[in-house]
Amino acid sequence: MSDEADLRRDAPAFHRNVAPIRALLLEWLDGRRGDVLEIGAGTGQHAVAFAAALPDLRWWPTDPGAAQLDSIEAWRAHGGGANLEAPFILDASVPDWGIEKRGLAAELSAIVSLNVIHISPWRVSEGLFAGAGRYLAAGGLLILYGPFCRDGVHTAPSNAAFDADLRRRDPDWGIRDIADLERLAAGHGLELRRIEPMPANNFTLVFGREREG
Numbered sequence: 001m002s003d004e005a006d007l008r009r010d011a012p013a014f015h016r017n018v019a020p021i022r023a024l025l026l027e028w029l030d031g032r033r034g035d036v037l038e039i040g041a042g043t044g045q046h047a048v049a050f051a052a053a054l055p056d057l058r059w060w061p062t063d064p065g066a067a068q069l070d071s072i073e074a075w076r077a078h079g080g081g082a083n084l085e086a087p088f089i090l091d092a093s094v095p096d097w098g099i100e101k102r103g104l105a106a107e108l109s110a111i112v113s114l115n116v117i118h119i120s121p122w123r124v125s126e127g128l129f130a131g132a133g134r135y136l137a138a139g140g141l142l143i144l145y146g147p148f149c150r151d152g153v154h155t156a157p158s159n160a161a162f163d164a165d166l167r168r169r170d171p172d173w174g175i176r177d178i179a180d181l182e183r184l185a186a187g188h189g190l191e192l193r194r195i196e197p198m199p200a201n202n203f204t205l206v207f208g209r210e211r212e213g
């Protein structure tokens, strides 16, 4: 067995959520060109699947964790297409994502982040929206997937239990409220365009950066 194969991690949830998320991404991103930055790409399994589904886009997976980066790179080497770029370290909470050093212009077609902002402090949400305001092209999209509250209310009892468990593990973690994210978005020139209910009491949120002119 090669070292690369050893480093591939498997997220069980990936197998359950990849098809519905891919369908939504196709709806919003098919026909677009340019670069997509994935924040908190984890194992890298979504990056491989989404890059394959959207061959006209260049997919850039990132994560702050070294083990995650190894897994992403191993999945990429195993079955990544030509439009799947090498992963790099990125902590969304820092103000400067340094993407220009990677040859990326601050004109991204989209930023995609799945299951990240409830398992990280609020400053990561702040950094994500600040980065979207800074690095998305006019008309670019920020697409978030995961569990969310609506007007302070959990959308299912299982999400309330999950939220309590997250906060027990780290008081700075927790399921975010869509209204709070909308406020954050507005401060960075983004507006909420779609709230799509997904299986297992999750949602996909699509934020758009305002077009110029």
Ligand SMILES: C[S@@+](CC[C@H](N)C(=O)[O-])C[C@H]1O[C@@H](n2cnc3c(N)ncnc32)[C@H](O)[C@@H]1O
Residues within 6 Å of the ligand: 011, 014, 039, 040, 041, 042, 043, 046, 063, 064, 065, 068, 090, 091, 092, 093, 113, 114, 115, 116, 119, 120, 124
């Ligand atoms: C639950 S995992 C989700 C992984 C993958 N997106 C998925 O859905 O399978 C959360 C991910 O968020 C990443 N993460 C945590 N803090 C982060 C930060 N400050 N900036 C970017 N990603 C972060 C973790 O390293 C981890 O890979």
